[in-house]
Amino acid sequence: MGRTVFEKIWDDHVLAKRGEDQYLLYVDRHLTHEVTSPIAFESLRAQGRRVRRPDLTFAIMDHNVPTVDRALPVRDQHSREQMKALARNARDFSLTLFDYFSPWQGIVHVVGPELGLTVPGITLVCGDSHTSTHGALGALAVGIGTSEGMHVFATQSIWLKKPKLMEVRYEGVFPSHTTPKDAILYTIRELGTGGMIGHVAEFRGDAVKRMSAEERMTICNMAIEGGARTAIVEPDEKVYSYIEGTPYAPSGEDWEEAKRYWDTLKTEHDARYDKSYTLNVSGLEPQITWGTNPAMCIGVSENVPEPSQFDDASQRRAAERALSYMGLKPGQKIEGTPVDAVFIGSCTNARLSDLILVARLVKGRRVSPNVRAMIVPGSMLVKRRAERLGLHRVFLESGFDWRNSGCSMCIAMNEDRLGQGERGVLTSNRNFENRAGPGSRVHLASPLTAAATAVEGRIADPRRYSLASIDELELEWTSPWLERNILKPLRGG
Amino acid sequence: MPEPVKKIRGKAAPLEIDDVDTDQIIPAQFLKVLTRKGLGAYLFYRWRFDEEGRPKEGFVLDRPEFRDATILVAGRNFGIGSSRENAVWALMDYGIRCVIASSFGDIFYGNSVKNGLLCIRLEDERVKSLRAEAAKGGLFLDIDVEAEKITMPSGEVIKFSLEPAVKKWLLEGLDEIEATIRGYDEKIREYENRMSHFKMPRKDVLHTE
Numbered sequence: 174m175g176r177t178v179f180e181k182i183w184d185d186h187v188l189a190k191r192g193e194d195q196y197l198l199y200v201d202r203h204l205t206h207e208v209t210s211p212i213a214f215e216s217l218r219a220q221g222r223r224v225r226r227p228d229l230t231f232a233i234m235d236h237n238v239p240t241v242d243r244a245l246p247v248r249d250q251h252s253r254e255q256m257k258a259l260a261r262n263a264r265d266f267s268l269t270l271f272d273y274f275s276p277w278q279g280i281v282h283v284v285g286p287e288l289g290l291t292v293p294g295i296t297l298v299c300g301d302s303h304t305s306t307h308g309a310l311g312a313l314a315v316g317i318g319t320s321e322g323m324h325v326f327a328t329q330s331i332w333l334k335k336p337k338l339m340e341v342r343y344e345g346v347f348p349s350h351t352t353p354k355d356a357i358l359y360t361i362r363e364l365g366t367g368g369m370i371g372h373v374a375e376f377r378g379d380a381v382k383r384m385s386a387e388e389r390m391t392i393c394n395m396a397i398e399g400g401a402r403t404a405i406v407e408p409d410e411k412v413y414s415y416i417e418g419t420p421y422a423p424s425g426e427d428w429e430e431a432k433r434y435w436d437t438l439k440t441e442h443d444a445r446y447d448k449s450y451t452l453n454v455s456g457l458e459p460q461i462t463w464g465t466n467p468a469m470c471i472g473v474s475e476n477v478p479e480p481s482q483f484d485d486a487s488q489r490r491a492a493e494r495a496l497s498y499m500g501l502k503p504g505q506k507i508e509g510t511p512v513d514a515v516f517i518g519s520c521t522n523a524r525l526s527d528l529i530l531v532a533r534l535v536k537g538r539r540v541s542p543n544v545r546a547m548i549v550p551g552s553m554l555v556k557r558r559a560e561r562l563g564l565h566r567v568f569l570e571s572g573f574d575w576r577n578s579g580c581s582m583c584i585a586m587n588e589d590r591l592g593q594g595e596r597g598v599l600t601s602n603r604n605f606e607n608r609a610g611p612g613s614r615v616h617l618a619s620p621l622t623a624a625a626t627a628v629e630g631r632i633a634d635p636r637r638y639s640l641a642s643i644d645e646l647e648l649e650w651t652s653p654w655l656e657r658n659i660l661k662p663l664r665g666g
Numbered sequence: 667m668p669e670p671v672k673k674i675r676g677k678a679a680p681l682e683i684d685d686v687d688t689d690q691i692i693p694a695q696f697l698k699v700l701t702r703k704g705l706g707a708y709l710f711y712r713w714r715f716d717e718e719g720r721p722k723e724g725f726v727l728d729r730p731e732f733r734d735a736t737i738l739v740a741g742r743n744f745g746i747g748s749s750r751e752n753a754v755w756a757l758m759d760y761g762i763r764c765v766i767a768s769s770f771g772d773i774f775y776g777n778s779v780k781n782g783l784l785c786i787r788l789e790d791e792r793v794k795s796l797r798a799e800a801a802k803g804g805l806f807l808d809i810d811v812e813a814e815k816i817t818m819p820s821g822e823v824i825k826f827s828l829e830p831a832v833k834k835w836l837l838e839g840l841d842e843i844e845a846t847i848r849g850y851d852e853k854i855r856e857y858e859n860r861m862s863h864f865k866m867p868r869k870d871v872l873h874t875e
């Protein structure tokens with residue numbers, strides 16, 4: 174029986190087995206941020222331990238950082254202290270640090286791939302659930318807790334239970350204005366928040382093959398919301414092209430050798446899965462969440478459910494609770510619901526290709542005066558690339574706030590948040606109660622749906638809007654990396 | 667390093683909500699801490715306190731009959747979402763020793779084991795009936811990790827099962843880092859010696875502050 178890409182990387186990194194189902198794996202890359210790491214470093218200090226491989230460990234500030242001008246002081250004292258603790262820990266334990274002022278600062282799951290810290294075939298861990306994002310490049314990437322992080326710091330290895338395998342197949346061609354974000358939202362809507370628990374989701378099928386590396390990151394990122402342990406896509410030329418020439422990716426002879434190895438990381442045709450799910454994306458419409466978990470989701474032209482339509486008592490109760498929290502009436506149309514804010518950001522949908530989608534919709538249009546609309550690029554590199562292309566002018570002319578990078582409204586640990594009872598359409602991945610601030614009402618959607626909503630001031634169907642072509646955006650100062658990975662595919666090349 | 671967990675006897679409280687994510691167990695605002703002590707005060711914060719921090723009425727753990735509960739009977743998919751270990755620390759600091767549910771978020775489950783918080787999976791129907799019992803108030807359960815059984819006040823026994831590695835961990839309260847270094851350092855070194863150069867990040871990168 175053939176092996177899947179996940180099994181190949183797994184087998185390559187297993188060091189030992191303990192009991193029936195615990196495996197010790199070597200960790201090739203450890204990324205860490207300011208929120209989940211301080212207690213691990215403190216315990217290391219208390220026990221007199223060091224980080225075994227500082228050269229494989231990278232520290233990044235993202236969750237707490239303000240997204241306003243970096244010349245301004247960090248006002249929140251607790252955030253400042255956590256950021257400073259990370260700087261101190263990175264120095265004491267000799268780790269490379271991308272701090273608040275680094276040109277390479279950004280959300281850890283955006284920064285890893287774009288700097289070539291994430292490459293195919295490696296094991297990568299980070300104290301953050303959305304570490305699954307890195308699986309889009311063909312890495313075995315798992316989110317871990319603080320105790321596990323401490324174990325990795327001290328031993329560069331991790332004990333894992335072997336997850337079951339699930340194939341998630343996307344076939345067909347996306348209708349216009351419908352994106353991979355809509356596909357993964359639809360998948361979670363069908364399978365539920367626990368549908369993938371205990372499994373690694375391997376995304377495959379024609380539609381996944383056609384996706385860009387960045388689009389694959391969006392679906393791998395959100396597999397977590399379906400309960401997956403992690404997600405992966407077998408690596409291909411698109412992935413190689415995405416990381417070629419990035420600062421930390423292999424170069425010269427190493428690059429050639431790496432590619433030969435990566436070519437072997439294909440899922441074999443007779444590989445088996447414990448579970449399968451297939452979606453033909455050709456009939457999909459843009460999706461948006463109406464409730465307080467990502468499975469509470471409908472098509473943008475549908476009505477929110479009536480609790481009475483659920484047979485299961487606990488689902489009925491959950492729907493009632495969610496509708497009341499969200500301030501929605503049972504059975505109402507979701508389209509047309511007025512919103513207070515639109516947030517384009519997060520490790521799900523704030524990469525350059527996401528920003529280009531937004532620019533194509535809002536070019537020549539204005540954000541509704543009733544809406545606070547902000548764009549928070551996934552990293553400072555994404556921001557610079559967008560500015561090199563001139564996208565920021567499109568955003569500023571339309572009335573968007575153009576900010577610096579960080580997790581921002583996705584988790585509301587800085588000042589970017591929704592007020593009590595305020596409603597926002599966010600391109601992030603979690604719509605839990607209070608996620609974007611106490612009493613916040615979050616609707617998750619694609620960058621296009623969010624952009625259309627910003628223009629109308631109400632939840633809007635993006636399919637009613639024409640999109641500017643790439644040439645109409647009159648992009649300036651492109652670069653070989655941008656041409657190869659972002660622009661050429663968009664021009665249909 | 668957690669204390670060994672062998673037997674738990676305590677009062678059960680029902681939490682009749684499915685899909686309790688770790689954001690609800692402890693909101694992000696309380697992640698800005700540099701120590702794990704005292705997090706129990708913020709457990710289920712938004713369900714227990716209003717925006718000004720005043721206690722709200724009615725959350726199950728604040729009702730007099732459940733104030734001293736140490737066992738939580740939840741629903742499906744308990745602990746999904748964010749990887750924050752603070753969720754486990756908050757539960758334990760509050761005094762919860764065991765959570766019973768029909769399924770758990772993977773990372774939350776792993777974090778619980780590491781800290782000695784017992785998570786018991788039972789079938790949906792079992793969880794429901796146990797929750798209904800607990801809701802009456804005053805349900806004391808005797809939980810035996812070694813024997814993998816819960817004894818009800820009536821003497822009725824509910825069996826559960828733990829993966830062998832999890833069970834061993836709970837019973838022994840292992841110092842895992844020490845155990846890995848002592849038992850597997852050689853294996854780790856072997857991998858490092860054969861690790862392909864191209865798997866490592868480049869070292870000649872110019873990265874200045």
Ligand code: SF4
Nearest residue numbers: 303519520580583584
């Ligand atoms: S952007 Fe949101 S989901 Fe992503 S790492 Fe930051 S807080 Fe987590």
